[in-house]
Amino acid sequence: MRARTTALLALAAASAPMMTGCTGGSAAQDTPAGDVTLTVFAAASLTDAFEQIGEDFEAEHPGVTVRFNVAGSSDLVQQIIAGAPADVFASADVPTMDRAVGAGAVSGAPRPFATNVLTLVTPPDNPAGITSLADAAAEGVNLVACAPQVPCGQATAALARASGLALDPVSEESSVTDVLGKVTSGEADAGLVYVTDATRAGDAVHTVDLEHARSAVNTYPIAALAEAEHPGPADAFVEHVLGAQGQEVLGHAGFGHP
Amino acid sequence: MPASVTRDVPVRPPRALTVVGVLGAAVILLPFVALVAGVDLTRLPRLLTSPAALDALGLSLRTSLTATAVCLVLGIPLALTLTRLEFPGRSVARSLVLLPLVVPPVVGGIALTEAFGRRGLVGEHLHVLGIEIAFTTTAVVMAQVFVSLPFLVVALEGSLQTRGEAHERTALSLGASPARTFRTVTLPLMAPGLLAGTVLTFARALGEFGATITFAGSMQGTTRTLPLQVYLERETDSEAAVALSLLLVVVALAVITLAYGRKRVTIS
Numbered sequence: 001m002r003a004r005t006t007a008l009l010a011l012a013a014a015s016a017p018m019m020t021g022c023t024g025g026s027a028a029q030d031t032p033a034g035d036v037t038l039t040v041f042a043a044a045s046l047t048d049a050f051e052q053i054g055e056d057f058e059a060e061h062p063g064v065t066v067r068f069n070v071a072g073s074s075d076l077v078q079q080i081i082a083g084a085p086a087d088v089f090a091s092a093d094v095p096t097m098d099r100a101v102g103a104g105a106v107s108g109a110p111r112p113f114a115t116n117v118l119t120l121v122t123p124p125d126n127p128a129g130i131t132s133l134a135d136a137a138a139e140g141v142n143l144v145a146c147a148p149q150v151p152c153g154q155a156t157a158a159l160a161r162a163s164g165l166a167l168d169p170v171s172e173e174s175s176v177t178d179v180l181g182k183v184t185s186g187e188a189d190a191g192l193v194y195v196t197d198a199t200r201a202g203d204a205v206h207t208v209d210l211e212h213a214r215s216a217v218n219t220y221p222i223a224a225l226a227e228a229e230h231p232g233p234a235d236a237f238v239e240h241v242l243g244a245q246g247q248e249v250l251g252h253a254g255f256g257h258p
Numbered sequence: 259m260p261a262s263v264t265r266d267v268p269v270r271p272p273r274a275l276t277v278v279g280v281l282g283a284a285v286i287l288l289p290f291v292a293l294v295a296g297v298d299l300t301r302l303p304r305l306l307t308s309p310a311a312l313d314a315l316g317l318s319l320r321t322s323l324t325a326t327a328v329c330l331v332l333g334i335p336l337a338l339t340l341t342r343l344e345f346p347g348r349s350v351a352r353s354l355v356l357l358p359l360v361v362p363p364v365v366g367g368i369a370l371t372e373a374f375g376r377r378g379l380v381g382e383h384l385h386v387l388g389i390e391i392a393f394t395t396t397a398v399v400m401a402q403v404f405v406s407l408p409f410l411v412v413a414l415e416g417s418l419q420t421r422g423e424a425h426e427r428t429a430l431s432l433g434a435s436p437a438r439t440f441r442t443v444t445l446p447l448m449a450p451g452l453l454a455g456t457v458l459t460f461a462r463a464l465g466e467f468g469a470t471i472t473f474a475g476s477m478q479g480t481t482r483t484l485p486l487q488v489y490l491e492r493e494t495d496s497e498a499a500v501a502l503s504l505l506l507v508v509v510a511l512a513v514i515t516l517a518y519g520r521k522r523v524t525i526s
Contacts, residue, residue, distance in 0.1 A: 074493045142393060144475065149493040170393040171475025172482075174490050182475065186377040187392040 043092035162215030325402035337414035367472025397474035413455025457517035
């Protein structure tokens with residue numbers, strides 16, 4: 001019994017220096033000569049485009065590694081306000097970025113770097129024969145959209161107002177990827193997603209162009225953060241996203257220029 | 259008698275383990291303490307009585323109760339079959355029944371969609387008959403039954419195995435029919451497991467999230483249960499999300515107290 005107690009104490013004692021060792025490691029990254037790991041918090045819809053932009057940026061800036069934390073914008077802003085270590089924040093809409101600004105988490109003014117509009121998608125065989133938003137709003141059609149609480153739901157509401165239609169979705173999802181999932185699985189007859197989601201889904205969906213799509217344009221802002229561990233590379237990353245190369249990658253993914 | 263001597267010695271774990279054990283308790287309890295501390299008591303009544311919150315609470319209670327009833331109807335015969343009937347592959351069957359306990363609920367939701375979705379294995383035929391399950395309250399109940407049924411089966415199996423078959427064998431040898439033996443002997447034998455199992459089944463159904471959001475969707479009053487409402491509120495009003503979380507914790511706590519309190523009484 002005594003031997004076991006000693007072993008436990010030894011284990012506890014051994015783990016203590018290991019913990020301090022961890023914090024010492026991250027402090028070492030601050031030295032100018034060492035490698036820099038830049039942490040970018042990006043809205044989920046940016047995933048593919050930002051992976052590419054990150055690779056391009058790393059190629060241009062030797063010694064810098066870009067690491068992404070990808071989630072819904074409101075999750076990200078909550079994490080940032082709660083003190084998560086981040087250098088750059090790219091939000092899927094202005095109100096969410098404003099929450100970060102309001103909390104004093106942003107360094108300088110956020111800059112718009114991309115736009116996104118909604119489009120209507122159906123399963124590839126379009127079982128309900130939908131050719132317009134009015135068709136999707138008709139009774140008996142399983143339309144799925146985003147809940148008004150999330151950015152894509154706000155855009156959906158604006159689109160409905162501009163089209164003069166009362167949408168009657170069977171489900172209001174918390175994220176645009178959930179909407180897309182319901183369409184690709186064939187559960188929904190139609191879903192309102194961003195153009196970039198439809199581009200990414202490719203053949204898994206049939207896209208119906210919307211007449212009033214431009215009435216609900218979502219603007220994506222980006223900013224370096226006040227608590228950034230690496231302010232210099234953070235600003236450089238923001239410039240890269242706004243630059244010609246970054247904009248080209250975003251354009252390929254279906255994003256518009258702000 | 260030597261037995262009485264050993265009985266007098268209190269059994270104690272090593273002190274160092276107790277210290278680690280307290281740490282383990284803190285890991286479980288600290289987040290809940292923080293949750294309670296994070297609630298703004300002045301706003302609490304208004305947050306909990308918003309139409310969306312009340313709809314979600316009502317839907318959660320209705321669907322969880324229905325799911326529990328379905329679990330009882332299916333689970334009692336299933337547990338009996340698995341413990342009292344000899345058949346090839348029984349041990350495999352007993353393991354497979356536990357699958358929903360160990361797969362992530364979102365995987366359960368995808369599996370349910372593959373089975374009962376409009377293009378699913380079974381759903382395809384239901385669709386032809388004009389029966390649609392996705393986006394309905396039925397889908398919510400199905401998701402809850404899927405994830406919580408194993409809880410009931412495990413609890414009942416435990417009861418049936420510890421009590422053994424002797425009582426039932428006696429009843430049958432005395433000429434009681436299998437139906438009468440089940441009613442008057444087996445069912446009372448199951449009682450402790452039945453109570454605890456039912457309560458845990460209800461609690462698991464109440465907390466179901468992943469399979470519901472994947473398979474049933476999210477619509478106020480139809481499919482948006484309390485956990486889904488918490489998830490959505492988080493997007494705009496984290497205080498409301500915390501308040502609703504507290505409500506779920508209180509309900510869960512009441513349920514656990516009921517299960518454990520009762521269980522101890524019946525066993526001792």
